[in-house]
Amino acid sequence: xxxxxxxxxxxxxxxxxxxxxxxxxxxxxxxxxxxxxxxxxxxxxxxxxxxxxxxxxxxxxxxxxxxxxxxxxxxxxxxxxxxxxxxxxxxxxxxxxxxxxxxxxxxxxxxxxxxxxxxxxxxxxxxxxxxxxxxxxxxxxxxxxxxxxxxxxxxxxxxxxxxxxxxxxxxxxxxxxxxxxxxxxxxxxxxxxxxxxxxxxxxxxxxxxxxxxxxxxxxxxxxxxxxxxxxxxxxxxxxxxxxxxxxxxxxxxxxxxxxxxxxxxxxxxxxxxxxxxxxxxxxxxxxxxxxxxxxxxxxxxxxxxxxxxxxxxxxxxxxxxxxxxxxxxxxxxxxxxxxxxxxxxxxxxxxxxxxxxxxxxxxxxxxxxxxxxxxxxxxxxxxxxxxxxxxxxxxxxxxxxxxxxxxxxxxxxxxxxxxxxxxxxxxxxxxxxxxxxxxxxxxxxxxxxxxxxxx
Ligand SMILES: Cc1cc2nc3c(=O)[nH]c(=O)nc-3n(C[C@H](O)[C@H](O)[C@H](O)COP(=O)(O)OP(=O)(O)OC[C@H]3O[C@@H](n4cnc5c(N)ncnc54)[C@H](O)[C@@H]3O)c2cc1C
Numbered sequence: 184x185x186x187x188x189x190x191x192x193x194x195x196x197x198x199x200x201x202x203x204x205x206x207x208x209x210x211x212x213x214x215x216x217x218x219x220x221x222x223x224x225x226x227x228x229x230x231x232x233x234x235x236x237x238x239x240x241x242x243x244x245x246x247x248x249x250x251x252x253x254x255x256x257x258x259x260x261x262x263x264x265x266x267x268x269x270x271x272x273x274x275x276x277x278x279x280x281x282x283x284x285x286x287x288x289x290x291x292x293x294x295x296x297x298x299x300x301x302x303x304x305x306x307x308x309x310x311x312x313x314x315x316x317x318x319x320x321x322x323x324x325x326x327x328x329x330x331x332x333x334x335x336x337x338x339x340x341x342x343x344x345x346x347x348x349x350x351x352x353x354x355x356x357x358x359x360x361x362x363x364x365x366x367x368x369x370x371x372x373x374x375x376x377x378x379x380x381x382x383x384x385x386x387x388x389x390x391x392x393x394x395x396x397x398x399x400x401x402x403x404x405x406x407x408x409x410x411x412x413x414x415x416x417x418x419x420x421x422x423x424x425x426x427x428x429x430x431x432x433x434x435x436x437x438x439x440x441x442x443x444x445x446x447x448x449x450x451x452x453x454x455x456x457x458x459x460x461x462x463x464x465x466x467x468x469x470x471x472x473x474x475x476x477x478x479x480x481x482x483x484x485x486x487x488x489x490x491x492x493x494x495x496x497x498x499x500x501x502x503x504x505x506x507x508x509x510x511x512x513x514x515x516x517x518x519x520x521x522x523x524x525x526x527x528x529x530x531x532x533x534x535x536x537x538x539x540x541x542x543x544x545x546x547x548x549x550x551x552x553x554x555x556x557x558x559x560x561x562x563x564x565x566x567x568x569x570x571x572x573x574x575x576x577x578x579x580x581x582x583x584x585x586x587x588x589x590x591x592x593x594x595x596x597x598x599x600x601x602x603x604x605x606x607x608x609x610x611x612x613x614x615x616x617x618x619x620x621x622x623x624x625x626x627x628x629x630x631x632x633x634x635x636x637x638x
Contacts, residue, residue, distance in 0.1 A: 198450070198517075199534040200508040204263030205451045205490065206378025210255055210397075214389065217396040217417040223247040225584060226412055226421040228401045231261035232570060233562050234427030235384040236305070236577025242391040244585050249419050250393050251412065253400035257381035259429060263538030264570060265449060265480045265492040266377040267470045268302055269320045271295035272347055272370040273478075273568040274546065276339040282545050283597060285343065290594035291547065292343040297591075298571030299372045305574065306375075311383030314485035317373040320470040321350065323364035325523065326630045330366055333474050337368040346370065359464030361481075363523040363630075364471055374470040374482050377570065401428075401435065406554045423584055426561040429573070430539035433502040441549050441599045442541040442563050443612060444504050446497030448512035449538075452520065453531040454487040462526040475626065476619035479519050488533065489524075491516045493567070495620070497537070498612040501605055504539045512537065522631070540567040544600040550576060551596065560584070564599070 203209070225241055227234045230252035238248045252258070267273075271292040279288040306315060324330055337347050350358075350367040360367075389395055396414075404412045410424045426432060430444035455463065463483075471481045480492045495512040499505055513535040520527070541563045543549050549564030560583070562576045579589040602608055 198513055198532055201534045201536045202506050203258070204378075204536040204538060205449060205534060206376060207257050207262035207382065210382070210385070213255055214395045214397040216398040217251065217414045217419065219417045221249060221394070221417065221419050223249040223394065223419065223421045225249070225423045225425065226251065226410065226419050227425045227427055228412070229259070229427035229429065229431070230256035230385065230395065230397075231259045231427060231429060231573065232381065232384070233429065233573040233576055234425070235381070235388050236574045237425050237427060237580045238388050238393040238577075239384065239391055240577045240581030241584060242388070242393055244581055246584070248393045249421065250388065250395045251399050251401050251414065251419065252395065252397050255397045256385040256388075256395065257378065259431065260447075260538045260540050260565070260569065261381045261573070262378055263449070263536055264377045265482060265490055266375045266570070267320055267472070267480065267482070268299055268315070268372045268375060268570050269470070269472075269568065270299045270370050270372055270571065271340060271343075271345045272320065272322055272368060273472065274566075276336055276343060276345075278546060280339065280343070282547065287594065287597065289343045290591060292340065292345050294548070294575070294591055294595060295568070295572055296345060298575035301575045301578065302571050306380070306383070309383060309387045311380060311387070313375045313377070313379035313383060315373060315375040316468055316485070317371070318467045318469040319369050320372045320472065321360065321364065321367035321369050322474055323355070323360070323367035323471050324474055325363055325365065326626050326633065327365065328626060328629060329474050333366070333368055336474070359466045360469065360471070361463055361465055361524060361526070367471075372470070372571075374468070376485060406556070406559070408556055408558075410558065423558045423560070425580055426559060429563050429565060429569070430504055430541040432541065432561065432563045434504070438549065438561065438563060439502070440601045442543050443498060443602060443608065444502040444539045445542050445567070446499070446509060446512075446537050447493055447540055447567055448495065448497070448509050448516065448535065449490060449492040450513055450516045450520065450535040451484075451533050452489045452527070453533050455483075455489065455527070455530065459527055459530060460487070463524065475623045477616070477623055479523075481523065489520070489527075491520055494519055496616055498609065498616070500609050508535070509537050522627075540565055540569070542566045544602065547597065547599065548572060548595065549599050550592065
């Protein structure tokens, strides 16, 4: 499944594209695909963090659960992400306040921040060893001009209940953070191996008795008091369905006007030598993201490599999700690696990959119920920050299906703006990417100029 990709500028060897991402392989114990007709209390579609977590929480309440997955559990973004378990700090608080007002924005911040201890608790309860390092996460500026916006965003977050602190330059240097990162806002959380986390959820779900059908795409479903899901060789029926298909949801013909599938890319370096690790410092191995409009993420892994993500996003016409390389994005990330980590001069890139997240125009999660009976629950619109929240939503859905009314689910109801029809949507999203790139290029040029002036 690997293909050789064109070399990024400055890289001697060609980059190897991993179509399944850098963390997972197809499981050796692939679960059978669905044959014939089956029934349950709940059908969950999509086995990423959201689907697995929902299925597990429902099983714990005694429900019979069918989980349909088109490939294998962890095939989507859950097996391809950067592994940052991060609360609300990854979001732009001012956008949330403008759209929702202070009171409701506070509830969204609560949702993001409560998700961190929830996942930490689940890893312990389910015995999932996924190399979690509770180092905290730094949102770190690379140029002085980013400080004002970072501080303002942080102060607003604190007003909304987020627990963050400013880390000044002296502390950054004392902690051995790579010198490209000048100052930061810090929040609790950390980094983990998302492949191990999602595989742990999969194992726990199978052991708990969730009927997981892999290589079983949902093709269509009929609504009503009982929902019937059609697959290639069978069907499943239940009074409740949960759509946990995230970026793939528009392809089901659902929520097409609410979310778009956005491609996010990653590169992973060769393992750092002991000398390279010593040169980098970074003793706490904190996850680092930047306040660029299209952010960068930089982290070390437990197996001694460095993973960098984002910098350049992609959108395919009609919210399609082709599993193909994005050479421009890998080249941009390779350049980021060289510029932010000059101490690692010559460090090779092992491979690269891409995955899909879903985003609404207002960047807010899109969580709710639909159908005449309101018995189809959905969660999408993760906007690239779903490791915590897409896991946490499983516990809220399970409580709701069990007849409770989770306060947070109610508080997060809001009107998601409608997406434009194609080709206007393609134009709008690509224009937004271009505008973000202009602003980020401007910052990066200032950094280069500053570094050049230092010699
Ligand atoms: C490169 C990258 C870096 C990221 N970094 C981070 C990070 O560091 N921290 C963070 O919080 N978030 C990060 N994210 C986002 C995060 O990965 C997602 O928010 C999260 O994984 C979403 O989980 P999910 O279960 O909702 O969706 P997914 O993991 O995408 O799961 C959806 C599942 O549905 C299945 N499916 C789709 N259609 C069908 C169908 N018709 N029938 C059956 N099954 C179907 C898919 O195969 C897939 O397995 C990143 C994403 C990417 C791509």
